[in-house]
Structure formats: structure tokens, C-alpha cells
Amino acid sequence: MYKTWLAGRSTRRGRRRTNAGNDHQFLKGNGFVLVSAEPCLTLQERTKILFSDSLLLLDYKSFTYSYILGDPVTKEAIIIDPVIEMVERDARIIKDLGLELKYAVNTHVHADHVTGSGELKKKLPKCESMISNVSNAKADVKLSDGDKIDFGSFNLEVRSTPGHTNGCLTFVWHDKGMAFTGDAILVRGCGRTDFQEGNSETLYESVHKKIFSLPSNFRLFPAHDYTGQTVTTVAEEKTLNPRLTKSKTEFKNIMENLNLPYPKQIDKALPANMVCGLQDLQS
Numbered sequence: 488m489y490k491t492w493l494a495g496r497s498t499r500r501g502r503r504r505t506n507a508g509n510d511h512q513f514l515k516g517n518g519f520v521l522v523s524a525e526p527c528l529t530l531q532e533r534t535k536i537l538f539s540d541s542l543l544l545l546d547y548k549s550f551t552y553s554y555i556l557g558d559p560v561t562k563e564a565i566i567i568d569p570v571i572e573m574v575e576r577d578a579r580i581i582k583d584l585g586l587e588l589k590y591a592v593n594t595h596v597h598a599d600h601v602t603g604s605g606e607l608k609k610k611l612p613k614c615e616s617m618i619s620n621v622s623n624a625k626a627d628v629k630l631s632d633g634d635k636i637d638f639g640s641f642n643l644e645v646r647s648t649p650g651h652t653n654g655c656l657t658f659v660w661h662d663k664g665m666a667f668t669g670d671a672i673l674v675r676g677c678g679r680t681d682f683q684e685g686n687s688e689t690l691y692e693s694v695h696k697k698i699f700s701l702p703s704n705f706r707l708f709p710a711h712d713y714t715g716q717t718v719t720t721v722a723e724e725k726t727l728n729p730r731l732t733k734s735k736t737e738f739k740n741i742m743e744n745l746n747l748p749y750p751k752q753i754d755k756a757l758p759a760n761m762v763c764g765l766q767d768l769q770s
């Protein structure tokens with residue numbers, strides 16, 4: 488069990504205002520730590536966390552969560568959904584932990600930030616980028632439903648979970664009872680369906696068939712959260728998700744009326760992510 492303190496002033500409700508100016512709930516335990524608390528973590532603590540399950544990293548700008556997963560014996564590691572602005576930090580953490588990055592894996596073509604895959608490949612040349620074959624994006628490895636992503640003695644099962652985009656993938660780590668859901672399901676929410684190839688009925692089917700069919704104690708780790716939450720479970724979302732517990736018709740209606748503004752970085756992010764952030768690596 489680890490205590491994590493977000494840098495900055497505490498407030499009366501157990502929340503702290505971080506130096507980045509964002510208000511996060513502060514989090515204790517379960518091996519997961521927001522690396523917005525990075526200065527508060529020793530390398531030894533980070534190593535224990537990583538090798539007991541995985542290391543969660545936050546991008547302050549787009550509120551994207553990236554995850555490093557590693558094998559303590561072989562030191563092979565992967566990162567899920569890296570963000571370009573955070574590549575210096577991520578590469579340093581990987582190096583400090585003595586890891587060899589095998590894959591930079593993208594859950595989908597993100598619209599709100601540019602992936603860090605290309606920049607990580609420059610810094611760590613053994614690393615290969617991954618994305619769904621359905622996305623039509625460029626990457627070293629194209630993933631399909633049922634594929635396995637191997638690192639050390641572990642592997643993730645690739646599940647196709649379209650709806651937010653056609654190429655959305657969820658990665659299931661059966662050994663640890665964890666799934667990385669990208670934007671298919673968020674904590675008490677889900678990815679929007681009003682642009683790219685968004686389709687609310689498809690998303691509803693994906694979540695119910697491919698995520699809610701996992702054992703109820705499986706922990707779910709989303710690509711984003713805008714309220715400081717980090718993790719949920721299949722059981723929690725099956726009973727408490729305000730959108731996905733409804734009928735498909737009600738869900739469609741909810742999704743049609745979210746009225747969210749477009750992500751600020753969409754015009755830059757979409758073309759860059761269609762080449763997996765590899766634009767500067769093309770010869």
C-alpha cells in the first residue's frame with residue numbers, strides 16, 4: 488500500500504490543487520499512483536508499483552492516462568497510449584526503471600492529443616508502434632481482434648471495441664485481472680460518438696459484449712478521466728454507469744445529447760495520429 492500526495496495545497500475535502508492547476512482527488516493504495524505526484528515517488532516505490540501491476544502516468548493537458556506494463560524478470564515493457572508532450576518523462580521513467588520498451592501501443596486514433604509513439608521510437612529504437620488494422624493508420628504492427636501482445640512472460644489479449652472510433656481496441660491482461668479500455672468505457676462514462684466513425688449503437692454492443700463479459704472483479708483502466716478518477720471494475724460499471732446501464736435506445740439518446748465541444752487539438756491530432764506520430768521518421 489502506498490500513499491500518494493499530489494504536489495500542492497490541500498483542501499478540506501481530501502483534494503489537492505496540483506502545481507499544474509488541476510484539481511485531482513488524491514489517491515491511496517492498490518499499487519496505482521498518479522505520476523502527477525512524480526516528485527513524491529522514489530525510484531524504488533515506482534519499481535514496486537510497476538512490477539506489482541502497472542504504472543499509471545497522467546498527461547495534464549488532455550487528461551490522458553498512459554500505462555507502463557513490464558516483466559520484472561526480462562524487463563521487457565510496453566506503454567499504452569503515450570502522449571507526445573510527455574515522451575521525455577516517459578522515456579526517463581523507462582530508462583530509470585531499467586526497462587526495455589518493446590511496444591508503444593495505441594488504443595485508437597486519438598482526437599484530443601498527438602500520440603507519443605513516434606517520438607518514443609526515436610528515443611528508444613527497439614520500440615515498435617502498434618494500432619488497430621481497422622484504423623487504417625500507419626504503424627509498425629497492425630492489431631486485430633484476438634491478437635496477443637507479448638512482453639516478457641506476459642501477454643495482453645486484443646479485443647476490438649468499436650463505437651468511439653472503428654479501430655478502438657481494449658487490451659485484456661488476464662493474468663492480472665485488468666483491462667485497458669481506451670475510450671470505449673470511462674469511469675462512469677464512455678467515449679463520445681459524435682465524430683470520426685462514432686456510432687453509439689456499435690459502442691453499446693462493444694461494451695456489453697466485449698467488456699461487460701469479463702469477470703466482474705476485473706479492473707478497468709480508461710484512457711481519460713476529467714474528474715480525478717483512475718480505475719473502476721466491470722461490476723461497478725455494470726451497475727453504476729449512468730449511460731451504459733440504460734437500454735440501447737436510451738443510450739443512443741443520451742449520446743446524441745452530450746453537446747460536448749470538439750477537442751481543442753483535434754485538427755493537429757487526427758492527421759498526426761493517422762501515422763502514429765511517425766511523420767518525422769519517414770524516409
Ligand SMILES: N[C@@H](CCC(=O)N[C@@H](CSS)C(=O)NCC(=O)O)C(=O)O
Nearest residue numbers: 549598599676677678679747749750751
Ligand atoms: N475537452 C477535451 C476533450 C474532451 C472529450 O471530448 N473527450 C472525449 C475523449 S478524447 S476524443 C470523450 O469521449 N469524452 C466523453 C465525455 O463524456 O466526456 C479537449 O479539448 O481535449
